Amino acid sequence: MPGSAPQPVPELPADPDLAEISGAPTKQIPPAAVARLTIYLRALTSLMGDGVERVSSESLAEASGVSSATLRKDLSHVGSYGTRGVGYEVQYLSRHITAALGLTHDWKVAIVGAGNLGKALARYGGFESRGFDVVAIFDADPMVVGNEVGWLRVSHVSDLETVVRRTGANMAVLALPAAVAQDVCDRVIAAGVNSVLSFAPVMLQVPDGVNLRKVDMATELQILAYHAQRAQAPGQTA
Amino acid sequence: MPGSAPQPVPELPADPDLAEISGAPTKQIPPAAVARLTIYLRALTSLMGDGVERVSSESLAEASGVSSATLRKDLSHVGSYGTRGVGYEVQYLSRHITAALGLTHDWKVAIVGAGNLGKALARYGGFESRGFDVVAIFDADPMVVGNEVGWLRVSHVSDLETVVRRTGANMAVLALPAAVAQDVCDRVIAAGVNSVLSFAPVMLQVPDGVNLRKVDMATELQILAYHAQRAQAPGQTA
């Protein structure tokens, strides 16, 4: 049985400019700040595309939909990469946020489930462009196994352990029915993956040390429904 | 120009048991609690499926992955529907959470974008089963327009205003490229929709009174990357 497989540790980049960050144990960044840093990164990438070289906290905050106070506070967790009276070098800041988020590592993603959602994810350009490499996709349906999806061929889920190890996948995305989610989740973890993103609408149990995030599309609509109902509530008579 | 279209207000149900909640202006529920209430609802639905009639805060909390203190605090925002010393009636509690979240309303969803993601969403059973009715799906590609997706045919996005009004859609899901997201978002809002769920990786601007939520799959992986990198950081030498 494959209890504790060797977790493939991605190698660090040799860029000396980032050494003190990617190597050293930086302080913990608050969860809320981590989520927003990914948004700043997207805004910075967009600015780079427009050839912008410098940006103030005020305008980067506006582009990201937060207050400049929040932005500066968040950046302070990453380090001091701005210049007072001037602003931030777009490239320089972008590189440091990237490093702080661990995106210089070599992330290899296995997608389990080759239905519409799995295929959508496999072909989604946003992954590749942000340093995530989709290295495998699985399905349980023999009719689907062998099909081409993007650059890949669909493997049978019974080969999950073998293929995960061969490809060195270190992240898994679960795009499959709720009923089989826990079972598959256990298997990818046993195969050495310790970061899982699940789209299945169930509570998954994972051991300590495994990172699990969930996206539930029905939940999102339900939250919208709550706010919409409040907004247009006719009974505001009190 | 279609500035302020008549927003279709979903009718209230005639269930007298829920009248005081669906009709009256209940207090605001904190955002964090709203998000979790949807999770409790899922757990309760699952319990009902198993024929369970009563549940304690302790076991419902466990099934939902939160502490019982958090659960009881969250439920207290909805009302007092438990019995001390006994627990909660599964059906009764479920109905009241449903009402508090506005899920007894008649929500009609238009999906814009019939690529893999749009198709995945249109066919996703979790919507129908939770009171969301997908009433239209759009695409800009003439090759895709007219195709069957689930029960629907794909409409051309140029007919967006017409079809949204005809179907009475009051929610929109954007499953389309970042480049066109803002434009389409403006149009669905102009057509009278005031709740939008976007999967496009861009910051969307919406007017006051419009509810916007975003799901960004690359962001989710980036957050996982941050935690994974910390967990296996080799440089914990300090």
Added chain:
DNA sequence: TAGATTGTTAATCGATTAACAATC
């Protein structure tokens, strides 16, 4: 030097947790 903008500090606000009185 004068103007601009960062990084940080302190104050406010909201969310979570623990404990327990109320009550079935």
Added chain:
DNA sequence: TAGATTGTTAATCGATTAACAATC
């Protein structure tokens, strides 16, 4: 009455905001 479990209160914790001293 004794045991169980809710609903609420008070304490803790974390996140956001505002203000400003540091400094380019």
